Each structure stands twice: as C-alpha cells, then as structure tokens.
Amino acid sequence: xxxxxxxxxxxxxxxxxxxxxxxxxxxxxxxxxxxxxxxxxxxxxxxxxxxxxxxxxxxxxxxxxxxxxxxxxxxxxxxxxxxxxxxxxxxxxxxxxxxxxxxxxxxxxxxxxxxxxxxxxxxxxxxxxxxxxxxxxxxxxxxxxxxxxxxxxxxxxxxxxxxxxxxxxxxxxxxxxxxxxxxxxxxxxxxxxxxxxxxxxxxxxxxxxxxxxxxxxxxxxxxxxxxxxxxxxxxxxxxxxxxxxxxxxxxxxxxxxxxxxxxxxxxxxxxxxxxxxxxxxxxxxxxxxxxxxxxxxxxxxxxxxxxxxxxxxxxxxxxxxxxxxxxxxxxxxxxxxxxxxxxxxxxxxxxxxxxxxxxxxxxxxxxxxxxxxxxxxxxxxxxxxxxxxxxxxxxxxxxxxxxxxxxxxxxxxxxxxxxxxxxxxxxxxxxxxxxxxxxxxxxxxxxxxxxxxxxxx
Ligand code: HEM
Numbered sequence: 001x002x003x004x005x006x007x008x009x010x011x012x013x014x015x016x017x018x019x020x021x022x023x024x025x026x027x028x029x030x031x032x033x034x035x036x037x038x039x040x041x042x043x044x045x046x047x048x049x050x051x052x053x054x055x056x057x058x059x060x061x062x063x064x065x066x067x068x069x070x071x072x073x074x075x076x077x078x079x080x081x082x083x084x085x086x087x088x089x090x091x092x093x094x095x096x097x098x099x100x101x102x103x104x105x106x107x108x109x110x111x112x113x114x115x116x117x118x119x120x121x122x123x124x125x126x127x128x129x130x131x132x133x134x135x136x137x138x139x140x141x142x143x144x145x146x147x148x149x150x151x152x153x154x155x156x157x158x159x160x161x162x163x164x165x166x167x168x169x170x171x172x173x174x175x176x177x178x179x180x181x182x183x184x185x186x187x188x189x190x191x192x193x194x195x196x197x198x199x200x201x202x203x204x205x206x207x208x209x210x211x212x213x214x215x216x217x218x219x220x221x222x223x224x225x226x227x228x229x230x231x232x233x234x235x236x237x238x239x240x241x242x243x244x245x246x247x248x249x250x251x252x253x254x255x256x257x258x259x260x261x262x263x264x265x266x267x268x269x270x271x272x273x274x275x276x277x278x279x280x281x282x283x284x285x286x287x288x289x290x291x292x293x294x295x296x297x298x299x300x301x302x303x304x305x306x307x308x309x310x311x312x313x314x315x316x317x318x319x320x321x322x323x324x325x326x327x328x329x330x331x332x333x334x335x336x337x338x339x340x341x342x343x344x345x346x347x348x349x350x351x352x353x354x355x356x357x358x359x360x361x362x363x364x365x366x367x368x369x370x371x372x373x374x375x376x377x378x379x380x381x382x383x384x385x386x387x388x389x390x391x392x393x394x395x396x397x398x399x400x401x402x403x404x405x406x407x408x409x410x411x412x413x414x415x416x417x418x419x420x421x422x423x424x425x426x427x428x429x430x431x432x433x434x435x436x437x438x439x440x441x442x443x444x445x446x447x448x449x450x451x452x453x454x455x456x457x
Contacts, residue, residue: 003017003020003055004016004017006060006349007349008347008349009340009347009349010340010342010346010347011345011346011347012053012346012347012349013048013049013051013052013053013062013346013348014047014048014049014052014053015044015048015052015053015054015063016053016054017053017054017055017060018054018055021058022058023054023055023056023057023058023059024040024054024055024056025055025056025057025058025190027040028040028054028056028436029190029435029436030435031433031434031435032433032434032435032436033431033432033433033434035326035328035363035372035432036363036372037359037360037363038331038359038434038436040436041063041065041357041359041360044063045065045360050064050065050066050069050360051063051064051065051066051069051343051344051346056086056353056355057086057087057088057190057191059086059353060349060352060353061352061353061354061355062337062346062348062352062353062354062355063354063355063357064354064355064356064357065357065360065361066344067361067367067389067390068344068389069343069344070356070361070389070392070396071389071396072343073335073354073356073397074356074387074392074395074396074397074398074399075397076397077335077397077398077399078102078103078398079338080337080338080339080341081335081336081337081338081354082102082335082336082338083099083100083102083334083335083336083399084100084334084335084336084353085099085100085334086191086334086353087191088186088187088190088191088199089187091191091203091206092183092186092187092199092202092203092206093206093253093256093257093260094206094210094249094252094253094256094257095253096247096249096250096253097253097254097256097257098110098113098253098254098257099257099399101250104245105245105250108245108246109250109254110402112234112238112254113254113258113402114402116163116164116231116234117402117403117405117406118405119405122405122406122409123307125163125409126304126305126306126307126310126409126413127304127305128159128162128163129159129409129410129413129414130304130305130413130416130417131304132155132156132158132159133155133410133413133414133416133417133418134417134421136151136152136155137417137418137421137422137448138450140448141422141448141449141450143448144447145427145445145446145447146445146446146447146448147429147443147444147445148270148271148274148443148444148445148446149267149268149271149440149443149444150443152266152267152270152271152414153177153263153264153267154177155267156262156263156266156267156410157177157180157259157262157263158177159410160258160259160262160263161176161177161259162230163230163231164230164231164232164255164258164259165213165216165230165231165232165255166229166230166232167216174212176209176212176213176259178205179205179206179208179209179212180205180209180259180260180263180264181201181202181205183202183205183260183264186198186199186200186201186202186203187202187437206256209256209259210252210256213252213255213256214248214252216232217232217235217236217248217251217252217255220232220233220236221236221239224236224237231255231258232255235251235255238251239251258403261403262403262406265329265330265403265407266403266406266407266410266411268327268329268438268440269320269323269324269327269329269407269411270410270411270414271440271444272323272326272327272432272438273319273320273323273411273415274418274424274444274446275426275430275444276323276326276374278424278426278430278446279374280374283319283374283376284419286315286376287315287316287319287415287419288419288420290313290314290315290316291313291316291415291416291419291420292420294309294312294313294416295420305413305416310409310412310413313412313416315376316411316412316415316416317379317408317412318376318377318378318379318380319376319415320408320411320412321376321379321382321384321391322374322375322376322378322379323411324393324394325362325368325391325393326362326363326372326374327393327438328358328359328362328363328393328434328438329393329437329438330358330393330395331357331358331359331434331436331437331438332355332356332357332358332436333355333356333358333392333395334353334354334355334356335353335354335355335356336351336352336353336354337349337350337351337352337353337354338350356392358392358393361389361390361391361392362390362391362392362393367390368390386400387400420451421450421451421452422448422449422450422451423449423451424446424447424448424449425446425447425449426444426445426446427445427446427447428442428445429442429443429444429445430444430445
C-alpha cells in the first residue's frame with residue numbers, strides 16, 4: 001500500500017507506481033521502433049493527462065509533458081529544481097561531472113566549456129571541421145559501403161579528441177574511442193553491474209578511458225607546453241593557479257563527458273539526417289541549391305567555408321532544427337525537486353525526481369502541424385536562439401546544451417561537403433529503435449559516390 005500510495009501533503013499527480021522495487025521500469029525501457037512518442041508516455045498521457053507520476057529504477061518520478069511545467073522546471077534550475085540524473089548516469093559520467101555540479105563550481109566549469117565551444121572558438125575551428133568532413137567523405141567514397149553511425153562517430157570523436165587533448169588515434173598505441181561503447185543503452189538502463197549488461201560494459205569502458213585520460217594529463221603536467229593549444233594545456237594552467245577550485249578529478253570527469261557528449265549525439269543527428277534525406281528528394285534538392293549557390297558566389301572556388309557563408313545557410317538551419325526535433329536524441333531531461341511544489345493543482349513532494357519529456361512536445365499535433373512529417377520549411381522565419389516552450393531538443397534554462405553551436409557547425413559543414421560533392425545509395429540498415437534513447441541497431445550502411453564520378457555514369 002505504501003509503495004502504491006506514497007505520502008504527500010497535497011494531491012499527487014495521477015499515475016501508477018508499478019510493482020514494488022522495479023516500478024514501471026520495464027515498460028519504460030521497452031523498445032519503440034517509430035519516431036512517434038513512446039507508447040509508455042502516449043498511453044499515460046491519454047489516461048492521466050500531461051503530468052503523471054510513475055516509478056523508474058526504484059525512484060518516484062513525476063513525468064512532465066506539459067509545456068508550462070517544463071518551462072517552469074527549466075527556469076527554476078538551482079532554486080526549486082536541481083539537475084539530477086539516475087545513479088547509472090553518475091556512475092558512468094563520474095560523481096563530479098558537470099551535470100551533477102551546482103552553484104559556483106558549475107558556473108566555473110560552464111564558462112570553461114563555453115570558451116572552448118563558443119562562437120569565437122568555433123570560427124577558428126571551421127576549417128578543421130571542414131577538413132574532417134571532406135577527408136572522411138573522400139575516404140568513405142573509396143569503400144564499397146560505409147556504416148554511417150559508426151563512421152560519423154569516429155569522425156567527430158577524432159576531431160573533438162584532437163581539440164580537447166591533442167589525441168590522434170593514428171599515432172596512439174591505445175584506442176580511446178573503443179572504450180565508449182554501448183553508452184546510449186547503458187546510460188538510461190537498470191543499474192545492474194553484471195557481465196553482459198550494457199551498464200557493465202559502460203562502466204568497464206569508463207574505467208579504461210579514465211585511466212588513459214589520467215595518464216595523458218599527468219604526462220602533460222610533467223611536461224607543460226609553452227603555448228596553450230588544447231584543453232589539457234588550459235587545465236594544466238588552471239591547476240597551477242593558487243587557490244583554484246578546479247581539481248584533477250573534476251577536470252577528468254569533464255573531459256570524459258565532453259568527449260562522449262560531442263560524438264554520440266551529433267553522430268546520431270547526422271545519421272538520422274542522411275536517413276531522412278534519402279527519403280526526401282525535394283528537401284535534398286533545396287539543400288543542394290543553397291550550398292551550390294554558396295559555391296557559385298565564392299571568389300576563390302578553392303577557399304573553405306567562411307563564417308559568413310556558414311551564417312547564410314538559412315535552409316540548412318531549418319533542416320537541422322527539423323532533424324533534431326524528430327530525432328529526439330535526448331528522450332528525457334531529469335531534475336530533482338528541492339522542495340515541495342504545487343503546480344496546476346498537483347503536488348510534487350520534495351526529493352522526487354521529475355522528467356521533462358521533449359518528444360511529447362516535439363510530436364504534439366497541438367504544437368506542430370502533422371508532427372511526424374519531415375518538413376524543414378515549418379521553421380521558415382523562426383530564429384531559434386535557445387529553447388522555447390515548443391522546442392527543447394537541447395534542453396532549456398541555465399543548463400541549455402553548451403554544445404549546440406558546435407553541433408550546428410558540424411552538421412552544417414558536413415551537409416555542405418556532402419550535398420555539393422557526393423550522392424549516396426542506402427544499402428542496408430537504417431532502422432531505428434528507441435529504448436528510449438535513439439539507436440540504429442543494424443547501423444545505416446550506404447554507398448557513398450563522388451558526384452563528378454556519378455555524373456559520368
Ligand atoms: C545533437 C546534438 C546534441 C543534443 C541533442 C544535445 C542535447 C542536450 C540536452 C537536452 C542537454 C540538457 C541536459 C539537462 O538539462 O540536464 C544538454 C546538455 C549538455 N550538452 Fe548537449 N547535446 C548535443 C550536443 C552536444 C555537444 C556536441 C556537446 C559537447 C561539446 C554537448 C555537451 C553538453 C554538456 C556539457 C551539457 C551539460 C550542460 C549543463 O549541465 O549545463 N552537447 N545537451
């Protein structure tokens with residue numbers, strides 16, 4: 001009885017707490033192979049309304065699909081709500097990762113990351129991003145087929161690892177990337193650390209990756225470089241400062257999170273983008289027109305993408321917004337109630353978790369006409385500089401994703417290289433599963449063909 005009816009000073013949102021101990025965890029993780037809102041969420045909205053309670057991995061949770069409550073949760077970060085993630089996240093990302101830090105330390109880290117992925121840094125990175133995209137595409141076009149999820153993940157990982165820690169997979173005896181396996185499955189999973197589970201694989205990967213990162217940082221501290229050129233140099237300088245609040249453990253957890261957050265999310269977005277492009281020839285044509293006209297306007301045809309050109313990719317930004325709206329890479333954003341809250345007649349008790357559910361908003365017919373259709377033009381004339389009540393693919397409020405602009409640069413530049421120089425044929429795979437994180441269980445295999453070659457065919 002106590003499990004089913006938790007104590008509360010007011011009126012709890014409706015919903016079921018499921019079975020003792022496991023709650024509704026199994027239903028929450030059951031796979032969904034469509035782009036639509038997961039049946040778990042959909043059925044409960046129908047039955048209980050837009051705010052309901054449940055229990056996931058032994059935790060009472062209020063799920064919010066209500067735009068007003070979502071907005072309130074994001075705005076109240078650090079006041080009424082605080083960033084909180086299930087134990088699986090904290091164990092995998094480290095207890096001192098940026099998502100688990102608050103107050104002064106959090107602001108300090110956020111500024112550090114923003115200086116790394118802010119517009120000034122990105123302007124300087126543009127040519128590196130283009131180089132990575134062009135060489136990868138060239139390489140893939142020499143192979144019979146390429147599996148895009150893995151290939152784009154490797155491309156982005158190599159670029160970020162170079163920028164952060166000057167890691168070059170080709171000149172290193174150890175493979176850092178292979179430690180980041182099964183992450184999407186392991187992160188939001190049942191915290192069972194048993195051989196064979198995705199959670200176990202993630203923990204093992206984390207241990208190995210942290211060992212490598214620690215060794216690299218120690219080597220750098222022993223032999224600091226004259227000029228600061230990567231994030232490790234910056235960290236080494238910060239650690240030397242008297243009275244610094246940064247510790248080696250915090251810096252390493254941050255490095256680990258950034259490496260993961262940058263490659264796993266953007267590679268899913270790019271793979272998803274190419275998959276939808278394969279089915280939407282008119283969208284592809286519009287993208288081609290935009291990018292070919294950029295090339296035509298260029299005085300020096302051999303020069304790279306400039307910041308001005310990047311900023312002029314209007315249709316591409318609409319395409320990116322539409323991709324991340326439908327991809328719903330982050331299916332749930334977690335917070336903890338710091339005190340009791342009353343909202344729209346319901347009480348959320350202090351200490352309870354809340355989960356903002358972006359897919360429920362992104363796929364709501366009340367917010368988006370024909371929500372499941374891929375239509376970049378719906379974003380025409382809408383400039384998104386942050387989250388809105390309708391769009392929260394990158395979160396919202398104070399914790400809005402610091403990598404948003406980095407992702408957009410990578411996606412836009414990659415699309416530029418792809419649509420101006422290549423065409424592709426889907427060969428196999430491309431099916432998606434959401435458990436609830438987006439995955440391509442059999443990858444997405446395509447044949448990449450250089451356009452001048454294909455024109456001659
Ligand atoms: C398609 C790509 C991406 C998506 C959909 C995405 C999504 C999100 C979301 C929803 C949040 C908010 C989490 C919360 O409020 O608890 C977030 C935070 C974050 N993201 Fe991203 N992200 C993407 C790319 C990146 C990249 C490329 C980086 C690396 C630079 C990155 C680094 C971070 C970090 C460090 C945070 C934590 C920010 C904080 O706690 O203030 N993300 N991201």
